[in-house]
Amino acid sequence: MTTVAQPSYRQRVGYHSALLGGIALMASAVLVITDMQTRDTIAERQAEDFRQTLEQVIPASVHDNQPQQDTYQLQTADGSSLEIYRARQEGRVSAVAFQVTGRGYAGPIEILMGVDAEGEVLGVRVLRHKETPGLGDKIEVARDPWILSFDGLSLGDPPRDDWAVKKDGGIFDQFTGATITPRVVVNAVRDGLELFEQHRSTLLQRGDESAPSALAPPPALLSPEEPTS
């Protein structure tokens, strides 16, 4: 290759900083525009995804309402609030779904779990995670049926001490090459069940009390968001 003689102004510090600054500015501008263009679509896709996951953790057979619209902020002991999605059958709360978060191998693992009125797990699904591809990502239902092993379990069945991966003396399988990820998920689900147990009366009773007021607004909320379902 040949070296092209550089014009002298290009040797100046000013040109270098202007070049670097200009390109940084352009790159940021492009990213800001793309972000603004895609933000709504991404949020829509994620909401759609969330709705589908919600349907998986609260089967349609146990409710006749729209759990996504029927939410309630639960004040937990540590002062934070947790969004509860309520499934109702003829106005009575038949199941609830809520998010739990575990600290995974490479960042938070966000889990959505559904629990019925008796405290039995209806379903568990991972919403978001950053676990290693090929090792920890077996917690996704699309890759491995492992996450289904929680279905039908409750705090008493198996006994509390068995709520752990086999390596820790529990009953849940760990994955080849990944123990941390399933351990985190098992612990998070157990914590979720304990939370349900603690607030059981509030969660189920609350629903009955606020049933009329909670049921009243949905028509207005429903129409613009979900015309199809």
Place this chain on the structure above:
Amino acid sequence: MTHPAKLILDDYRRLFRDGIWDNNVVMAQMLALCPLLAVTGTATNGLGMGLATTFVMVAAALLISMLRGIITPEVRIPVFILLIAALVTLVDLVMNAYLYEMHKALGLFIPLIVTNCAILGRAESFASRQPVHRAVVDGLAMGVGFTLILVVLGAVREIPGSGTLFADARLLLGDGFAWMELTLIPEYRGFLLMILPPGAFLALGFILAGKRVLDTRLANRAAAVKMAQA
């Protein structure tokens, strides 16, 4: 007399030969080993990473080659990094919005591309000194070569490691590709070492040694042919 179109084709052929074998990102340049070791637990993951990297590689080559006239040597490295990082973020956002299903499968790999020194390496050693068309072809060739080695290494690790080949390919490519998912050894308990990073080092070592042996044989044969002719 040689036709100019034929010259260009020969040139492209040489670029592809370089990218896939002679100057392969992994096998000759020894770059991009970090993402390589991280994702080649299965052939499918290797393919996903390879495709995403190829796309960014071509786009980066195009962009950097177009800007090569105004970029000075003093600030070239930060400018390249800036461009590549912006490109990867752009791809991430656009894919997340319009190719949501694919993003769910590839999403884990995309941030890894930024740390891929092969792209910076090609930008520095090729795209910043070459006309746009050659830079783009080189980016494509290097990407294809990278994809091939990722898939081969993924397969070499996956078969003894889990007894399968192209597991979960339907998540990456769609349900039409379910036929690719093979279970070679049913009821296999798995060979953990091959799935973990040491397995990647071992498999890579064997592949590199194999390439050396093959190259030496070929060179010897070529020399023998030359001797015979002389």
